[in-house]
Each structure stands twice: as C-alpha cells, then as structure tokens.
Amino acid sequence: MGIEYITILIVASLLALMAIGIPLGVTTLLVSLGTAILYFGERAGFFLVAANVTEVLHKYELIAVPFFVFMANVLERSGIAHTLFESMAILGGRFRGSVAVQTTIVAVILAAMSGIMGGEIVMLGLIALPQMLRLGYDRKLSIGIICAAGALATLIPPSVVLIVYGLAAQVSITKLFAASAVPGLLLASLFITYILVRVRLNPAMAPIYDIPETGLPFFSRLKFLTGAVLPAVLITVVLGLIYGGIATVTESAAVGAVGALVVSAIQKRLSWTMMRDAMRQTVLTVGSIIWLVLGAVSLIGIYNRIGGGDFLRDLLGSLDIAPILVIVVMMLIVMVLGTFLEWIAILFITVPIFAPVVADLGYDPIWFGVLFAMNIQIYYLSPPFGPACFFLKSVTKDIELQEIFAAVLPFIALQAVGLFLVLFFPQIALWLPSMLGN
Amino acid sequence: MSKFLSRYAAAMDRASVFIGHACSALFFACIAFSALEVVMRYGFDHPTSWSIELTMALCAMAWVLSVGYVTERNRHISITMLELMVGPRVWHWFRLMQILAAIVTVSVFAMAVWDPALRVFSRPEYSGTALNSIQPSLLKVLILVGAILYVLQLLANLVRWVQGTEKASTHGH
Amino acid sequence: DTYTIQTSFNAGDFSTTYLTENWLPKIKEMTDGRVEINLTPSGSVVPSKETPQAVAMGVLDGDWTSVNYFSGQEPAFAILGDLISGYDTPAQMLGFCKDGPGEKVWQKALDAIADGEVQLVGCGPYSREALPARVPIKTFEDLKGKKIRSPEGLASAVFAAAGASPVSIPFSEVYGALEKGIVDAADASAYVNNAATGLNDVAPYPLYPGIHSMPSMELTMNKAKFDELSPEDQKALRDWFYMAMEDLTNVVHEQDEKLAAEDTRKEGVEVIDWPQESRDKMRVVARKEWEKFAEKSDLAKEALDANLEYMKTIGLMN
Ligand code: NA
Numbered sequence: 001m002g003i004e005y006i007t008i009l010i011v012a013s014l015l016a017l018m019a020i021g022i023p024l025g026v027t028t029l030l031v032s033l034g035t036a037i038l039y040f041g042e043r044a045g046f047f048l049v050a051a052n053v054t055e056v057l058h059k060y061e062l063i064a065v066p067f068f069v070f071m072a073n074v075l076e077r078s079g080i081a082h083t084l085f086e087s088m089a090i091l092g093g094r095f096r097g098s099v100a101v102q103t104t105i106v107a108v109i110l111a112a113m114s115g116i117m118g119g120e121i122v123m124l125g126l127i128a129l130p131q132m133l134r135l136g137y138d139r140k141l142s143i144g145i146i147c148a149a150g151a152l153a154t155l156i157p158p159s160v161v162l163i164v165y166g167l168a169a170q171v172s173i174t175k176l177f178a179a180s181a182v183p184g185l186l187l188a189s190l191f192i193t194y195i196l197v198r199v200r201l202n203p204a205m206a207p208i209y210d211i212p213e214t215g216l217p218f219f220s221r222l223k224f225l226t227g228a229v230l231p232a233v234l235i236t237v238v239l240g241l242i243y244g245g246i247a248t249v250t251e252s253a254a255v256g257a258v259g260a261l262v263v264s265a266i267q268k269r270l271s272w273t274m275m276r277d278a279m280r281q282t283v284l285t286v287g288s289i290i291w292l293v294l295g296a297v298s299l300i301g302i303y304n305r306i307g308g309g310d311f312l313r314d315l316l317g318s319l320d321i322a323p324i325l326v327i328v329v330m331m332l333i334v335m336v337l338g339t340f341l342e343w344i345a346i347l348f349i350t351v352p353i354f355a356p357v358v359a360d361l362g363y364d365p366i367w368f369g370v371l372f373a374m375n376i377q378i379y380y381l382s383p384p385f386g387p388a389c390f391f392l393k394s395v396t397k398d399i400e401l402q403e404i405f406a407a408v409l410p411f412i413a414l415q416a417v418g419l420f421l422v423l424f425f426p427q428i429a430l431w432l433p434s435m436l437g438n
Numbered sequence: 439m440s441k442f443l444s445r446y447a448a449a450m451d452r453a454s455v456f457i458g459h460a461c462s463a464l465f466f467a468c469i470a471f472s473a474l475e476v477v478m479r480y481g482f483d484h485p486t487s488w489s490i491e492l493t494m495a496l497c498a499m500a501w502v503l504s505v506g507y508v509t510e511r512n513r514h515i516s517i518t519m520l521e522l523m524v525g526p527r528v529w530h531w532f533r534l535m536q537i538l539a540a541i542v543t544v545s546v547f548a549m550a551v552w553d554p555a556l557r558v559f560s561r562p563e564y565s566g567t568a569l570n571s572i573q574p575s576l577l578k579v580l581i582l583v584g585a586i587l588y589v590l591q592l593l594a595n596l597v598r599w600v601q602g603t604e605k606a607s608t609h610g611h
Numbered sequence: 612d613t614y615t616i617q618t619s620f621n622a623g624d625f626s627t628t629y630l631t632e633n634w635l636p637k638i639k640e641m642t643d644g645r646v647e648i649n650l651t652p653s654g655s656v657v658p659s660k661e662t663p664q665a666v667a668m669g670v671l672d673g674d675w676t677s678v679n680y681f682s683g684q685e686p687a688f689a690i691l692g693d694l695i696s697g698y699d700t701p702a703q704m705l706g707f708c709k710d711g712p713g714e715k716v717w718q719k720a721l722d723a724i725a726d727g728e729v730q731l732v733g734c735g736p737y738s739r740e741a742l743p744a745r746v747p748i749k750t751f752e753d754l755k756g757k758k759i760r761s762p763e764g765l766a767s768a769v770f771a772a773a774g775a776s777p778v779s780i781p782f783s784e785v786y787g788a789l790e791k792g793i794v795d796a797a798d799a800s801a802y803v804n805n806a807a808t809g810l811n812d813v814a815p816y817p818l819y820p821g822i823h824s825m826p827s828m829e830l831t832m833n834k835a836k837f838d839e840l841s842p843e844d845q846k847a848l849r850d851w852f853y854m855a856m857e858d859l860t861n862v863v864h865e866q867d868e869k870l871a872a873e874d875t876r877k878e879g880v881e882v883i884d885w886p887q888e889s890r891d892k893m894r895v896v897a898r899k900e901w902e903k904f905a906e907k908s909d910l911a912k913e914a915l916d917a918n919l920e921y922m923k924t925i926g927l928m929n
C-alpha cells in the first residue's frame with residue numbers, strides 16, 4: 001500500500017476515534033501503536049513507540065508548562081486580576097466605551113502574566129461582564145470582547161502555545177516570545193478600534209460609565225494605580241529575565257510562579273488553601289496535556305519513519321502556486337482543523353510537516369510560529385469547538401452558547417485581519433526580535 | 439463480587455487522588471529548584487550541576503504519575519461534540535466504548551514500554567553528564583508505572599460505569 | 612536496496628549537505644546501485660541515544676552518529692567518542708579505527724549495548740571542535756571558574772577537573788545561553804558549523820584550534836542486513852565511509868581555517884590559539900580523567916588500552 005493511502009487511513013481512523021469521544025492522547029497512541037506493529041512487527045514497533053514516548057520526558061523546555069500553568073492559577077485565585085480591573089476602571093475615566101476598552105487593556109496585562117488561556121476568560125467573565133451588562137453595554141459586544149481579549153493570553157508572551165511550537169519546530173522560544181509581542185498588541189488595538197468605531201456609530205451600545213471615583217480629577221485618581229503596580233512589576237521581572245537572557249524560559253517561568261505567590265502575599269491573599277488548590281489544578285491540567293503530547297510525538301516518529309513526512313512535504317512542494325500562497329494554504333488548513341480539534345493536536349499534526357516546508361521556501365520559522373499562534377487565537381473562538389466560548393459559558397448561567405458564538409464572529413474576522421497583516425508584512429513580527437538581537 | 443468491585447473502585451480512586459496530590463508537591467519542588475538555580479547563578483555566581491537533571495526528573499515523575507488523578511476526574515482531553523447530537527442514552531454506551539478503547543490501548547502501550555523498563559535493571563543507563571545521574575533509567579521505569587496506574591484507574595472507571603456510579607466529567611484545558 | 616540511516620547531524624547543516632551532495636551518489640556508483648543510502652537528520656526517527664537499539668531492532672537500517680550519546684549506557688563510548696587531548700589530528704584517530712585496533716574494541720562496546728545485532732562499518736572523527744567563548748580564555752589557568760556548557764562524555768569531567776563549572780544545558784539553548792552569559796563558553800561543533808549557527812557572533816573569543824575535543828562518529832548497519840550484502844559490497848561500504856570521512860575532514864578543516872583567518876582580521880573578534888604550555892597542562896588533567904573513566908567498566912579499560920597501544924605505534928606516546 002502506498003504512503004498516500006496509509007496517510008488517508010491514518011487521518012480517517014484518527015478522526016473516527018476522536019469523534020466517538022476517545023481521549024485524544026489514547027487515539028494517537030492507538031493509531032501509532034497500530035501503524036508501528038503493522039510496519040515493523042511487534043518487537044520493533046513496540047521499541048519505536050517506547051523510545052519516542054520516553055524522549056518526551058527529556059524535553060527540558062516542556063518543564064516551563066507546569067510553571068506557567070501554576071502561575072496563571074495563582075493569579076486567578078489570588079484576586080490580583082480583580083484589583084487590577086478595579087483600578088483600571090477608575091484610572092480610565094469616562095468616555096464612551098471606556099469599560100470595554102479597559103477590559104481589553106486589563107486582558108492584555110493579564111496576558112503578559114499568564115501563559116495559558118482559560119483563567120483569564122473566567123475572571124473577566126466574572127468581573128467585567130456583569131459590570132458591562134449592568135451599565136447597559138451591548139450584550140454581543142461585551143461577550144465578544146471578553147472571549148477575544150481573553151484569548152490573547154497565548155499570543156502575548158509568555159505563552160504555552162509558543163513553547164510547544166518551539167519544541168515541535170525546533171526554534172528558539174525566546175525569539176518566538178519576542179516576535180509575538182507586537183502582533184499581540186496589534187490584535188488588541190484592532191479590538192479597541194473596533195469597539196470605539198461601533199460605539200461611535202451606535203452610542204446606545206455603550207452608555208457613559210458613572211461611578212463616583214471616575215469623576216475625580218486625574219491626579220486624585222492616580223492613587224488607584226497601586227492595584228496595577230505589582231502586576232506590572234511581575235510582568236517586567238518575567239519578561240525581563242527572558243528577553244534580558246538572564247535566565248532560560250523555564251527558569252523565568254519558575255521565578256514568575258514564585259513572584260505570583262509573593263504578589264499575592266503582599267496583597268494579603270496568600271493562603272495555604274489557595275496554594276494547594278492552585279497546585280492541584282496545575283496537576284490536572286498538565287497531566288492531561290502530557291498524554292496528548294506523548295501520543296502525538298509517538299505518531300509523528302512513526303509517520304516520519306514510513307516516509308509520511310517526505311510525502312507531505314513533496315505534496316506541498318509540488319503545489320504550483322506562489323510560495324506565499326503555500327503559507328496561506330497552510331493557514332487555511334490550521335483554521336479548518338481549529339473548528340473541531342484541540343490546539344496541541346493541531347500543532348503536532350501540522351507543525352512537524354509545515355515547518356520544514358516553510359524553511360525550504362525561504363521563510364523564517366519564527367514568523368510562521370507567530371502566524372500559527374495567531375491562528376490558534378481563531379481556534380479559541382471558532383464554533384463548534386471554541387474553548388474560549390466554553391470557558392465563558394461555564395461562568396455565565398443566563399447566556400446560551402449560540403449567543404456567544406454569534407457574538408464572537410466579528411472578532412474572528414478581526415483576528416483574521418491581524419493574521420493576514422502579519423502574513424503579508426512579516427516585519428510586524430520580526431522587528432522586535434531583530435532589535436533585541438543587536 | 440459487586441461489593442468487591444465497588445470497593446476496588448473506591449480504593450483505586452483514593453489511591454489515584456492521593457498520588458495526584460503528592461504530585462502537586464513534586465511540581466512545587468521543581469519550581470523551587472528552578473528558581474533557586476537562578477539565585478545561585480546570579481546571587482552567588484555558582485551554578486549547580488544538579489538543578490536541571492533533578493528538576494526534569496521530578497517534573498517527569500509528577501506528570502506521569504498524575505495520570506490516575508486525571509483519569510479519576512475524567513480530565514483527559516477529548517472531543518464531546520457528538521454528545522449533544524446522539525443524546526444521553528446513546529452517549530452512555532459511547533462512554534463504555536471510550537473506556538474499553540482506552541484500556542486496550544494503554545495496556546498495549548504498557549507492553550511496549552515493558553522491555554525498556556526491565557532492561558535498565560540488568561543494564562542501568564546513566565545520563566553521562568557531569569552529574570551522571572540515573573535519570574534515564576528512572577524515566578523508563580516511570581513511564582511503565584504510569585501506564586499501569588492509568589489502566590488500573592480505567593478499570594475502576596469501568597466498574598463505576600457498570601454500577602452506574604460514574605462521576606460527571608469536568609471541562610478543563 | 613535503499614537503507615535508512617539516522618545521523619547526528621542537524622537537517623541542513625554543512626556536513627549533511629556536503630555528504631548528501633558529494634558522497635551519497637558515490638556509494639550507489641561503487642556498488643552498481645545495489646546499495647543506496649538515505650540519511651535522516653538527528654532525532655528524526657528515534658532519539659539520538661536510542662539509535663543502536665533501533666538498528667538492532669531493524670527500525671533503522673543503520674546509524675551515522677556521534678557516540679558520546681551512548682556514554683551513559685556504556686562508559687567505553689566516552690573514551691571512544693572523544694578521547695580529549697589524546698590525538699592531534701582527526702586523521703590520526705581515523706587511523707586508530709581503520710588501521711589500528713579501534714574497530715575491534717568498538718564492535719565489542721556496540722555488542723554490549725545492542726545485543727550483538729549491530730555491525731560496525733567504520734568509525735572516527737572528521738573535525739576538531741572549536742570552543743566558542745564570550746570571554747577571553749587565553750590559558751589553561753583562565754579556565755578556572757568559567758561556566759562551560761558540556762553535555763555527555765569525558766568533556767564535562769575534564770572541564771571540572773580543570774577548575775571550570777560544566778553546565779548541562781540542552782543544545783537548543785546554547786545560543787541564548789552564550790549570548791547572555793548564562794555560560795562563558797560552550798562545547799559546540801566545528802568552527803564552520805559554529806559560524807553557520809551564529810555562535811561565533813555571540814561569542815567573540817573562539818578558541819581555535821580547539822583545546823578539548825575531536826568527537827568520533829560511527830557508521831553501523833543492522834547485522835542481518837549487513838550479512839546479506841556480498842563481501843565486495845561490504846568492503847565497498849567500509850572504503851566509502853573512510854574516503855568520505857577523510858574528504859569531509861579536509862573540507863571542514865579548509866573551511867575552518869578560512870573562516871578563522873577572516874575572523875582574526877575582524878574588529879572585535881579575537882581567535883585564541885592556546886600556547887603549547889597550556890595544552891600540555893590540559894593533557895595532564897585529561898589523562899587523569901581517562902584513567903578514571905577506564906575504571907568504570909571492563910570495556911572502557913579495554914578501549915583506553917587500545918588507544919594507548921595505537922598512540923605508541925604512531926609515536927604520540929612513549
Ligand atoms: Na501570555
């Protein structure tokens with residue numbers, strides 16, 4: 001049987017097994033064990049799977065994942081976000097759409113502290129959404145901004161998505177972090193522009209915010225800045241360690257985790273229970289991610305050995321279109337997969353195949369990593385499997401999933417605009433790493 | 439028999455949760471050692487030779503051994519789109535299929551990592567670095583222990599499915 | 612037949628490209644098309660440490676890889692893989708394999724870790740590694756207190772004995788670690804490869820010619836598959852390997868010399884060549900470590916004795 005049929009068979013069985021709800025890690029292990037045994041017999045097939053799976057545990061960079069997850073959990077449980085939101089709201093003052101804009105800015109700050117998506121959306125859903133609805137903000141605008149801005153956690157560094165991409169594509173995680181900062185801010189400013197334009201066109205969407213503190217003169221409002229100072233210090237420390245090259249990404253993540261504990265201690269919110277719960281939540285999250293990685297890595301090793309990688313590279317290479325369109329095709333594939341697959345699964349299926357082609361075509365794999373992470377932003381929102389929407393749904397009782405899906409559509413369009421801007425103007429991503437390199 | 443099985447399920451759940459909680463302490467130690475390394479290097483200009491290998495060993499131990507806890511809480515990542523389409527009664531049978539498929543796969547996987555794990559007892563493998571730790575051997579054994587834990591907890595979940603005492607799955611990423 | 616051989620080269624680096632373009636067509640020619648080789652990059656099928664097992668099982672048809680990776684499984688490979696301060700040129704050490712007792716003891720070490728199912732075709736180094744450093748290390752004494760990245764093998768033990776702190780960080784982090792001073796110097800690769808990966812840009816005081824190492828590689832095949840070849844093809848394969856390695860040695864040396872000479876003239880770059888006195892001190896320290904490693908297993912002892920015996924025959928030792 002030719003490799004093209006094997007490929008179709010592998011993809012079909014993956015999809016069928018996933019569709020009936022078998023955990024993705026089990027699905028990939030099952031398919032890789034099956035393929036390995038058919039190709040190499042039991043003894044050699046078993047060895048191949050075992051060797052590749054065990055190697056995952058030797059990947060030093062992967063250790064940053066539990067650290068960033070823990071940091072996010074501490075931030076979520078310690079109320080740091082709540083304080084931050086309050087002080088931003090008061091500092092921001094009154095103008096039409098101010099609360100929606102402040103929500104976006106708070107999301108960006110939280111994103112610069114947290115490497116995973118989820119906690120942020122839950123927090124914003126609990127704090128910002130009731131606020132906006134109470135003030136009479138348009139429901140769809142409010143819901144959409146929380147999902148879209150909350151998803152920025154994995155585009156603005158630090159980001160677990162970029163760490164795993166760096167591992168799969170074998171490129172520098174530090175450079176990926178540097179390259180994704182500006183595109184992250186680009187998306188945030190697209191969101192803010194969109195809000196301001198919408199509320200200007202239709203003032204009924206956003207009544208003026210009216211709490212007594214915002215009426216104070218600017219200098220009196222400055223004292224509310226304290227809530228934002230500690231988070232700012234934490235961001236500076238973590239990103240400073242990474243960009244300044246003082247510590248590896250893994251070590252910076254550890255310092256960040258300790259820092260998050262220190263910040264919550266200063267705000268008198270550190271408790272044994274909080275720490276314990278944050279740690280247990282980390283175990284559950286990381287424990288589920290690792291089996292997905294194990295299965296995916298084993299599948300890739302076997303698929304490469306039977307010539308699958310070469311086959312797909314030749315297939316993509318033989319496309320008779322301009323190189324940039326090859327990238328566009330890749331992005332469309334990721335987008336389609338993003339409607340129904342988990343991000344790690346998408347990453348491990350596509351990146352090992354795409355990354356060498358990207359390099360062959362003469363493009364920078366760092367830039368491609370940023371495009372990938374921006375595409376994952378779309379994945380978070382796009383129905384039917386839109387994790388950001390699920391997260392928001394989990395904290396709001398009176399909003400249907402259908403309404404959330406409808407609300408995020410304009411933001412998906414904005415994300416796509418951002419994606420194509422970076423696609424056609426790579427300097428947006430590559431400017432900062434080239435500056436830091438000198 | 440049924441009583442024995444439900445006792446097994448309860449005991450297995452307790453063991454998995456206990457190990458899972460212990461894993462959280464391991465992660466905490468990893469964070470502490472990594473942060474300490476930064477302090478040693480910059481504060482005292484004295485990098486340790488053991489920090490990275492020790493951290494990796496502890497972390498690997500934590501995320502492999504947490505598998506029972508993750509399985510007990512039904513937190514493995516899966517796609518549940520069909521649940522809404524087929525309705526709860528059909529989905530109930532899908533659940534059985536998912537558990538059985540996982541049991542078969544992970545058992546075969548345990549067989550795959552069996553030989554490499556046993557091999558290190560007759561021929562230990564060291565890291566070969568300055569520290570020359572036993573870490574590579576440890577990881578090969580750990581992955582087998584993890585696979586066995588996974589199967590044991592899946593069997594407990596199977597018992598719960600049969601007896602109708604399954605726990606609700608919680609969403610998580 | 613086409614044989615899949617995993618290398619320890621990274622995809623697209625100088626050595627892989629050179630071998631693929633110049634030497635892969637030759638083996639096909641030499642065997643009238645009976646042997647074709649497909650080189651796959653480091654870690655593409657199985658992790659670098661697992662290639663002997665993978666070859667034994669038939670998952671790979673062979674490997675062409677640096678053997679320092681195996682020193683945790685059998686200490687003899689630390690000595691075979693890089694006998695630091697032992698030989699002066701790669702040609703001498705290739706001679707240890709090709710004309711001396713090298714292949715015999717090497718095969719024994721392979722049998723120990725791969726159950727006698729892997730056949731050694733040839734072995735030896737093709738380059739002397741340079742040592743990219745971000746601070747000047749002008750003499751043996753300067754090593755004291757320096758943080759030096761070194762992975763598996765003798766190198767880290769030798770650096771430690773010389774008073775430096777060996778730091779074990781993954782290869783993927785070497786660039787960043789050097790750039791920002793997490794390490795002062797890094798055990799990396801030949802001068803030309805370091806230049807290609809940009810290491811020399813962030814480490815402006817490269818030590819060249821290197822002071823420490825000459826990593827040795829092996830070409831192996833699955834024993835059953837090797838035995839199927841006719842004796843002529845087996846011989847052709849071995850001859851081809853040594854011709855390719857000798858050629859690669861010359862080409863890499865030429866490139867190294869050229870680049871080092873260019874860099875010497877550059878502002879802000881200082882290519883450091885250690886005085887003989889420092890090299891001698893390094894050799895004394897290294898030899899003590901050879902002895903220590905030789906005590907770790909019978910095979911390690913045998914590997915060291917074979918090296919010492921050959922060094923005497925070529926006049927490197929008395
Ligand atoms: Na982030």
Ligand code: NA
Pocket residue numbers: 338339340378379380381382383384385386387
């Ligand atoms: Na989606």
